[in-house]
Amino acid sequence: MVEALRPRVGAFGEYGGRFVPELLVPALEELERARREVLPSREFRAELSLLLEEWAGRPTPLSTVPSFSERCELEVVFKREDLLHGGAHKTNNVAGQALMAKLMGKKRVIAETGAGQHGTATAMAAARLGLEAVIYMGEKDMERQASNVKRMELCGATVIPVTAGARTLKDAINEALRDWTKNLETTHYLLGTVCGPHPYPRLVRDFQAVIGREARSQWRKRFGGLPDAVVACVGGGSNAIGIFHAFVPKKRVKLIGVEPGGEGVHTKKHGATLVAGTTGLLHGARTSVLQDDEGQILEAHSVSAGLDYPGVGPEHAYLRDSGRAQYLAITDGEALDAFEKLSELEGIIPAFEPAHALAFLMKAVREDALPKGARVLMNLCGRGDKDLDTYFTHFAHLKKRHA
Amino acid sequence: MSRALLKKRLAEGPQVSPFLVLGDPTPELSLELAKTAVAAGAGMIEIGFPYGDPVADGPAIQKADMRALEAGTSTSKAIGILARIHEACPKTPLNLLVYGNLVHARGFARFCHDVVHAGASSLLVPDICLEESKPLTKACRRARLGHVQLVGPLTSPERLKRIDGAATSFIYLVAHQGVTGVRGGDFDDVEALVHRTAWQLKNPLCVGFGLSKPEQIRRVFKAGAGLAVVGSYLAGVIEQNARGDHLLKAFDEALRPLVDWH
Structure with a gap:
């Protein structure tokens, strides 16, 4: 029995807003001022674009993938965010926010991380810009993504294990x-996705939108026109918003977000917030969440630590309701299968997260989600190095059985 | 009416209010703890509904929430316990502290209606700040439930005025920038903050976060507070005694010196 409620600050329709304790408001106001004053300045934009180019490796290329395309009966093109410094799209946002934090006079950045990609990118950017970095990571995720923990520590960051709740991303946030509430005068909270209280969903989107802007212009130059569809996986939703944003006004381009279906959306073990969630308040925003009837947040489940989150960016909930984007779920098994297929067919080892989007493409024609031969731009948002331990420990033996 | 009860009690002079999470350590014992608090002389009780993601709380109250949830305390059950506390202690104002998503999931109007009928005097939703509080203020007003709002050490005078204008019953000042939890060390800053805040308000001022000693309570009252909440310290006492037979005795012994602050 949820009544109509329109947030007052930073709304996306009935989603978004600023649902936080009063103690955080001064920090969010300071951040909003910086977003309006620092970001548009010529100096900031010049410095960020240099950092993205010479340190992070932008622009990332588009890749055609003939064998995978043939297997899908589609014309698939990847936006190669897996080639970005750090191994995932996370670096775009981190570079922007870390630079901003420095200009705001902050000495310390804190971040949450699930798969460890955002934590790693934060540790790297903090090292580059001379900031102290403290990363909160669920204990369970630290086990699943041990190599990323080592990368963060190598770059001088402190990784703090979070033992509360399900010991994953939600608990790390x-x-x-809590840390930010105590230390907001010295510290910037470098939130890694398009969730959270206003202004984060817009701030992170604006730093990630470079993905779609770049891809649209690369596509036009190389193939002409626009793709028929743009596809990305959705956990918190930053890589998806990043590639969608430039295409939102182009109404004839289908936007498709792929959520983690875990063991199936009809079981309790999934993280498909947009497909199977209900409206609630989580981490500062009104959005689609996994919760029980009384509003207790449920645990999300996914083979992919980066998608294992019971909330989602409020703008995605808005795009879903308005019909501009469609969202569906892919199971752990389907994603693992796609992870293997892409490695075999193209010599590209994807992260488990974009493997969900790949799995959708592998069945899209068969299930009438896309017409045969459709031209699809997919955000290959991260590379699979971080997932190899998990894969070889838990899943590689299954492959032989399938063969 | 419960809201009037709260107003009357605040007019009687400074009040010490223990904070209890409903259902901690079990629904039955939490009812007994509330009765013990009133018998020990607590003028009112601050009551939390257990929530799995309490971002404003430190470890002691997080654990209290978890104990209550593990004992099966849903929102519906919590409202049932609330009604029984009100029945047992009809003259004690019961001030609720409930996280936003629990209120949102039930619907603001229905939540306020249900808790007023169970005997609540006021409601504080710690994670709905001023900007987003209008629908909640409206629901509280319709249900004749006091709406308490949080302010902190960094809240600007201009904002304090707006929050004071929107709140009914009292303003809850967080004494330290941070989450709930017992703190030692220098208390001069808190005293100065209470003093600075109290004189700007039309509503009575409640002080919480970090209080655990009679001396601290004496100082916040002297500085102008009308209400002092003790939470994490008592949650720690409950944690240490949750499985023993001496829970109520230990709780009583911890609370009495705080209530007898003068």
Whole structure:
């Protein structure tokens, strides 16, 4: 029985807003001022674009993938965010926010991380820009993504294990918010996705939108026109918003977000917030969440630590309701299968997260989600190095059985 | 009416209010703890509904929430316990502290209606700040439930005025920038903050976060507070005694010196 409620600050329709304790408001106001004053300045934009180019490796290329395309009966093109410094799209946002934090006079950045990609990118950017970095990571995720923990520590960051709740991303965000409340005068909370209270969903989107802007212009130059569809995986939703944003006004381009279906959206073990969630308040925003009837947040489940989150960026909930984007779920098994297929067919080892989007493409024609031969731009948002331990420990033996 | 009860009690002079999470350590014992608090002389009780993601709380109250949830305390059950506390202690104002998503999931109007009928005097939703609080203020007003709002050490005078204008019953000042939890060390800053805040308000001022000693309570009252909440310290006492037979005795012994602050 949820009544109509329109947030007052930073709304996306009935989603978004600023649902936080009063203690955080001064920090969010300071951040909003910086977003309006620092970001548009010529100096900031010049410095960020240099950092993205010479340190992070932008622009990332588009890749055609003939064998994978043939297997899908589609014309698939990847936006190669897996080639970005750090191994995923996370670096775009981190470079922007870390630079901003420095200009705001902050000495310390904190971040939450699930798969460890955002934590790694934060540790790297903090090292580059001379900031102290503290990363909160669920204990369970630290086990699943041990190599990323080592990368963060190598770059001089402190990784703090979070033992509350399900010991994953949601709990790491809670802990980061608590740290920020205590230390907001010296510290910037470098939130890694398009969730959270206003202005984060817009701030992170604006730093990630470079993906779609670049891809649209590369596509036009190389293939002409626009793709028929743009596809990305959705956990918190930053890589998807990043590639969607430039295409939102282009109404004839289908936007498709792929969520983690875990063991199936009809089981309790999934993280498909947009497909199977209900409206609630989580981490500062009104959005689609996984919760029980009384509003207790449920645990999300996914083979991919980066998608294992019971909330989602409020703008995605808005795009879903308005019909501009469609969202569907892919199971762990389907994603693992796609992870293997892409490695075999193209010599590209994807992260488990974009493997969900790949799995959708592998069945899209068969299930009438896309017409045969459709031209699809997919955000290959991260590379699979971080997932190899998990894969070889838990899943590689299954492959032989399938063969 | 419960809201009037709160107003009357605040007019009687400074009040010490223990904070209890409903259902901690079990629904039955949490009812007994509330009765013990009133018998020990607590003028009112601050009551939390257990929530799995309490971002404003430190470890002691997080654990209290978890104990209550593990004992099966849903929102519906919490409202049932609330009604029984009100029945047992009809003259004690019961001030609720409930995280936003629990209120949102039930619907603001229905939540306020249900808790007023169970005997609540006021409601504080710690994670709905001024900007987003209008629908909640409206629901509280319709249900004749006091709407308490949080302010902190960094809240500007201009904002304090707006929050004071929107709140009914009292303003809850967080004494330290941070989450709930017992703190030692220098208390001069808190005293100065309470003093600075109290004189700007039309509503009575409640002070919480970090209080655990009679001396601290004496100082916040002297500085102008009308209400002092003790939470994490008591949650720690409950944690240490949750499985023993001496829970109520230990709780009583911890609370009495705080209530007898003068």
